[in-house]
Amino acid sequence: MSRNLRALAIVILLWLPRQTDAAAPPLRIVSLAPSVTETIFALGHGDRLVGVTTYCDYPPAAKKIAKIGDFMNPSLEAVAAKRPDIVIGVVGATDPVKAREMERLGLKVVLLPLANLDDIMKSVRAIGEMIGDSGAGKDLAGKISVQVDEVRKRVRSASRRKVLLIVGYQPLIAVGGKNFIDELITLAGGTNIAGGAAQPWLNVPDEYVVAKAPEVIIEAGMGSEREKANKRWGDLASVPAVRAGWIYPYTSDKILRPGPRFGDALGDLARLIHPECFNGKGC
Secondary structure: OOHHHHHHHHHHHHHHHHHHOOOOOOOOEEEOOHHHHHHHHHOOOHHHEEEEOOOOOOOHHHHHOOEOEOOOOEOHHHHHHOOOOEEEEEOOOOOHHHHHHHHHOOOOEEEEOOOOHHHHHHHHHHHHHHOOOHHHHHHHHHHHHHHHHHHHHHHOOOOOEEEEEEEEOOOOEEEOOOOHHHHHHHHOOEEEOOOOOOOOEEEOOHHHHHHHOOOEEEEEOOHHHHHHHHHHHHHOOOOHHHHHOOEEEEOOHHHHOOOOOHHHHHHHHHHHHOHHHOOOOOO
16 A cells, blocks of 8 residues: 555544534535635634635635645545545536545535526525524525625616626637626626627637627736736727727626625626716616
8 A cells, every 4th residue: 555545544544433423513624616615704614614725815814724726626635634524615616526536535525506696695505504504604695685686776777788708818718608707797787798608618709809899898817917908909999898998907806706705796897887877877
């Protein structure tokens, strides 16, 4: 037996006794996604997290928690070494092969769907129930629901504006369909020009942007590429958003994470797409 396998076997043996009390709420949690980490903190139980991914950087306290790898390729050894009562990941983001391997090690693994607002609300409540605090889950879901309703009322009478939301530059990657960000755009009073795509992320050439004629362009997650991105729009002068100067950088990652900041992100988007609905002038 190799040194790594012996070490892993010892870790498993150390963890096994923890399974005896199945009714107790999990006190040691490993999160396999930033959205899950944010939700657990938002529920007031961040102190139960013993392992998170390298991308889990919000709230700031999450940066201090031991890292178990990235959300697409977590380290089985690192996860098992944390002796978690439960491991929580996300359908479509967490590698199902890795999840099955964790289960074969005796770990309890739960993968939550987070494809749309309904999924997010259900997952918030589900995590609350999992950690033995269903009241906090219901309260957080209620808070998000109120934020969504407030935005809906604000933009209800506004005419829909065509939106291009960019998440990558080389090549140009836009938010497509079947994506919670596409739903954010719709709820914010916009029409995603790439929303009809079957895939959640779409490589869009300049010709596509010109043909779709977005009225608002939002650059999210561009990072160090933003300066190049701002320069490139000058070559697309016929696009309404370029003519009007309605090109907005969005530096926060909350728009990219299907978690408890959904309501905040929705409000931000609505203000970019329909500023007139929030400045007192009326839609």
